[in-house]
Amino acid sequence: MSTTPSHEDFRNAARAVADLAADHLAGVADGPVWQPMAEADRRALLELPLPEDGTPLDGLLKVIERQVLSAPMGNGHPAFFGWVNSAPAPAGVLATLAAAASNPSSAGGDHADVHLERAVVRWIAELVGFPAAVPSAAKGTPGGILTSGTSMATILCLAAARHRAAERAGHDLRADGLAGLPPLIAYATAETHSCVRKAVELLGLGSRHLRTVAEDSDGRLDPAALAEAVAADRAAGLLPFLVVASAGTVGTGAVDAFDPIADVAEAEGLWLHVDGAYGAWGVLDPVIADRYAGMHRADSLALDPHKWLGVPVDCGCALVRDADTLRDSFSLVPSYLRDAAAGDFGWFSEYGMEQTRPFRSLKVWATIAHKGRAGLVADIARTTELARHLGALVEADPELELTAPVHTSIVAFRHTGGDAVNHDLPAAVQARGRAFVTGAVHRGREVLRACLLNPATTEADLELLLAEVRSAARELTGRPSAS
Template identity: 45%
Template sequence: MIDLTPDEFRRLGYLAVDLIAERMAAQPDLPVRQPVPADLRARLMSPPGGTTADPEALIRRVAEEILPYPMGNSSPRFMAWVNSPPAPLGILGDLLASAVNPSVAGGDHAATYVEHGVLHWIKSVFGYPADAGAILTSGGSVANLIPLAVMRHCKAADDMRKRGFNGEDFPMVIYTSTQGHSCIHKAAELLGFGSAYLRKIPVDSDQRMSLDALRDAVEDDRAAGLRPVCVAASAGTVNTGAVDPLRAIADLCAAYDMWFHVDGAYGGFGILAPSARAHYAGIERADSIAVDPHKWLYVPVECGCTLVRDAAAMRETFSLIPPYLRDDRALPWFSEFGIQQTRGFKALKLWLTLQQIGETGYSRLIENDIALAGLLQEKILASDDLELAAAGPLSVTCFRYRPDSEMEDGEIDALNRALLIRVQESGEAFVTGTELDGRAVIRACIVNFRTQEADLDRLLAAVRLAGEETLKADGNSRSRL
């Protein structure tokens, strides 16, 4: 029997909530993450469904086998990739949204209006008009794919929906920086432009797209008979948090009649932090913007968002309802503005969290993450055995452990790659690495309302310890040769 009586549901629901609350209480002292034992891994991967089980036993199994082995992003010392802890009210929002379980394809029910409500707020954050097109998505990758599809539709010489690229005489070209996120590359391939027609423009010393190099590339392509159609700028690169020169790129796009897209999946909401706001000047001129509430607005995954200035163009790209059948006395359906028909009620978790803390609460939290990153950078600069590799205006810090200034770059690369694995396995902190100008660096990204200064100290201590252990292990293996 799949159904539960209301009393059974209540009892199991309280049990699940208690389990979550217990982990929240213990969180500061828990390891950030721990390896999944081999036998458990095998058990989890074996196909379920051969037997039936008691619902309470199943929830207790989740408590024993799943909750103790998280990715780690609820911890204050998780500073990897761009994954925030889930705002607790957002967790309840997901539960309540599942209980309503609507399809937010559109129509006259509460979930539709809640989504429009949060979208109106996001538009206002970026200086977009209230009648711009907008839709919540699964995440940043789809939030970038959708507007690039609109761009393709608008920039095509022929009818893209009918003839695809078969109607095009000249290849269209897209520009992003070498630091642009891989989802732009993926979108260029998926949408049929082809990666050979995605130019990765060099960056300046601050890892921002070089405007001169961009202009040269556009001119070269025009001279070669190609059609430059779009610049996909970054408002917060994943590697260093660099924000491209948006106003200058807006000017260049206007001059060359190109679509100006901004990938703000990581950094877009940094605009709410007073210290970072000036970097976003010009974003309000973008034709489209991708942002990710499930990153810097701390709502549980999945929740991305696309904004497209020209709502009619967005609808023309996706709608299968012919204009003569459209009835615009009611709000048009979201399914006419994107890829999905059945759509989850993603808006509720954001609607709740946003009202809980308000825009000013978000400003304060995001500013605090940026300030913590600044503090981490100060600590690194004040240390003889650490070197700062890059620090953008947002909340990413790239650094290296360099205990001996005489060590060669290649040795430092190997040391930092090896120590990173030790740090991750220690459970004390979780950071990831990246490459900058061919050098291996440790990358700490703070989008975490739980992180405090003491967590930064624990991260740096874990890095030093892992570095010392790596050097010792290397010395031992050398002396055995």
């Protein structure tokens, strides 16, 4: 029996799923932030049998309502402070359904999603002050591409850096691989996101050749230490080629000093890549925008619209100063067959690994267009303001201590009860269901890290978080609750 729905069946189901999504979003703040799934519910999903006969659309919606939306991760709640996972922007939610209804491959061609992606990539560049792609195929034109996230964007950007280094050394990397090249050396701090090491390993460079550069007292890459490390590696016959700076580390939100790092990179012929996955959007807040001075000088910038902007997952973006280098790293179309007409950047599939690419740009466009620059600025400024307020609350609390300055919208702090307590605190707070915070190790100490991305969060939510931390710590240590 055919289960292909009629147009009317689909219309009714689409209206029902819209109501389901709206009810879910409306009720998020009234429920617990997160709760462990009951074992029976977990097993029910894990052991779902493959159906022999099809399920009608209304039956699918019942499963979604009862077994999926009933057990969320928690990131939509205003008291969720874990990791770097945002609440979904409503405009992006709507656009996701419309994009799926169109269901193109955004590899290239002449259809709306391809041109819209070029526009939103330009919007992203303009928002963060990076050289924006222009309608020109001239040599050295900036460009970019949407990806699944910054992890993939980092792979693309570092592949371009590797390609340029090999080309400058007179080596045909794509034909001969790394054999015959001196070891290529990259530089980053200990706080650099793990996606950088993954990219270095995947690209065949080897994590042994990813140097850890010293940080200053604020956790930022030390340009003098970078220059010293590069000089030592050159003297040893190695080939320095890349430095990775951060526009907001995930541990503390620290933003590197880009101008002095860019000066070293230019003097030494290094590719400067900026990991802006979470934090690059902070440049939109006038209060902290000066911390991002020089970010525009990078050769590449990777960032996630699905983090601070709230675009529904998944959506990252790789921006490059010279799109030709990225294209030369991946394209299998011979250069003499490329259309050099003005405005033609070729197919997106020439700039990365994906051939069939999803229609990511519609939800980015909808999220940015719905808010406008002013709305995005207001949201980001609100969350950084809340972070500074939370930092002040921590400093005023005798049971807590701030472990790093509040740079962006991440607050790293700890309870005075010691490492064992701080190690167990995140899970203890999460299990209570009223607030959600995660842990990390910063400079050898267990800390809590609260990430504020949701502009709907209030000062009361911050006070609740700290109350939950104090109460959970007392339970862990067996101390009596405060009266």
